Amino acid sequence: MSKIPLNSDVDFESFYERHWKYVYRLCFTYLKSETDAEDCAEDVFVKILTGSYEFESEAHERKWLTVTAVNLCKDMLKSHSRKNVGSLDDETSPEIAAPEPEDYSDVLDAVMNLPTKLKDVIWLYYYQGYSTDEIAGILGRPPSTVRNQMRDARELLRNVLGADLK
Amino acid sequence: MSEMKENNLQKAIDGIEPSEGAKERMLANIRRKAAQQSKQEEAVQKPPVLWLVSAKKWVLPLAACLAIAAFGATVMPQLLKSHNEHEVVSAVEMGNPFVEVKDAQDFESRLGIKTDAPDGAEDVVYHIIDGQIADIDFLSGEHRYNLRASRQKDDFSGLYGEEAGTKQLDSGKNALLTVLQCEPEVFLKITWTEGDLHFVLSNTDGASEKELVEIFERVK
Numbered sequence: 001m002s003k004i005p006l007n008s009d010v011d012f013e014s015f016y017e018r019h020w021k022y023v024y025r026l027c028f029t030y031l032k033s034e035t036d037a038e039d040c041a042e043d044v045f046v047k048i049l050t051g052s053y054e055f056e057s058e059a060h061e062r063k064w065l066t067v068t069a070v071n072l073c074k075d076m077l078k079s080h081s082r083k084n085v086g087s088l089d090d091e092t093s094p095e096i097a098a099p100e101p102e103d104y105s106d107v108l109d110a111v112m113n114l115p116t117k118l119k120d121v122i123w124l125y126y127y128q129g130y131s132t133d134e135i136a137g138i139l140g141r142p143p144s145t146v147r148n149q150m151r152d153a154r155e156l157l158r159n160v161l162g163a164d165l166k
Numbered sequence: 167m168s169e170m171k172e173n174n175l176q177k178a179i180d181g182i183e184p185s186e187g188a189k190e191r192m193l194a195n196i197r198r199k200a201a202q203q204s205k206q207e208e209a210v211q212k213p214p215v216l217w218l219v220s221a222k223k224w225v226l227p228l229a230a231c232l233a234i235a236a237f238g239a240t241v242m243p244q245l246l247k248s249h250n251e252h253e254v255v256s257a258v259e260m261g262n263p264f265v266e267v268k269d270a271q272d273f274e275s276r277l278g279i280k281t282d283a284p285d286g287a288e289d290v291v292y293h294i295i296d297g298q299i300a301d302i303d304f305l306s307g308e309h310r311y312n313l314r315a316s317r318q319k320d321d322f323s324g325l326y327g328e329e330a331g332t333k334q335l336d337s338g339k340n341a342l343l344t345v346l347q348c349e350p351e352v353f354l355k356i357t358w359t360e361g362d363l364h365f366v367l368s369n370t371d372g373a374s375e376k377e378l379v380e381i382f383e384r385v386k
Binding site: 013016020021024025028029034037038039041042043045046049050105107108111122123125126127129131132133134136143144147 | 176179188195199204325
């Protein structure tokens with residue numbers, strides 16, 4: 001079991017190097033804004049830098065980062081909604097569009113526009129490769145709920161992207 | 167989701183590139199936010215010291231100087247350091263362990279494993295996990311089931327929970343039905359072996375033991 005020492009710049013930088021882009025991408029799919037994604041991703045790493053965490057493996061690190069980032073993104077979305085500054089989750093274009101490969105922008109748009117609870121499961125299943133049971137454990141939802149949400153998400157994606165989704 | 171679209175989704179997400187300088191900018195902000203947070207926590211924990219009040223004329227400028235020095239010492243090397251984003255292979259670039267395949271024939275050709283969903287199963291999805299596990303997700307009746315096969319000896323069911331009971335099934339394949347308690351739900355799995363292959367059939371959406379055994383009898 002490795003521990004990330006709080007006062008070790010070298011270890012933290014190594015941790016940051018391994019995960020910063022992943023956390024940024026995750027935040028961007030939720031917040032659809034480069035500025036907010038950077039802000040939220042920074043807060044994830046601030047937690048690491050100011051807390052005391054032990055990880056058994058890189059997969060464990062990734063799981064922790066995923067849960068923390070998703071929760072912070074949801075907090076930020078709620079905060080924006082409460083302040084009535086316009087939902088970040090609306091259907092309009094991102095505030096600042098991140099560079100995207102043209103061929104896949106439709107897929108990315110479709111995923112980014114999914115309801116948050118469906119985005120969770122799609123991200124974890126298709127991008128992280130977790131099983132629905134593992135996703136249930138990570139998100140604290142019953143596996144049957146996760147499976148239903150997977151089905152709903154696939155249907156929404158199929159409606160947007162065409163008929164070649166199961 | 168079809169294999170092509172699944173790859174597209176992964177490529178789409180991998181295509182999200184932070185803007186230039188984001189890595190260094192974020193790292194600097196992380197250090198600044200962490201330092202602020204630590205200061206706030208210290209301020210809450212420590213009561214004000216009287217001598218600071220009388221000496222604030224020189225303490226505040228000194229603190230400002232120290233803060234600038236600390237900022238320079240921690241952040242500037244990061245800003246000045248030349249980072250090559252490709253030097254470190256990010257974990258995010260690791261492949262998705264789930265690879266969707268067309269049908270059970272792919273298991274045979276790629277893994278040498280012969281297994282399939284029972285006849286009449288609907289919404290069947292085939293995956294190969296970590297290049298070692300054949301994974302079939304299917305609907306039968308009102309429930310979804312998962313069937314996995316591998317030469318791995320470790321538990322590859324993907325189910326977590328406290329073992330609440332086991333029952334040996336009379337099938338000649340050393341088949342064992344296990345009830346897993348994962349509050350508030352109960353999961354069921356049947357494990358068995360055939361030669362060097364290990365199988366696990368599971369349900370997590372409330373199928374009865376009888377229903378799971380019936381599926382087992384059809385796929386074993």
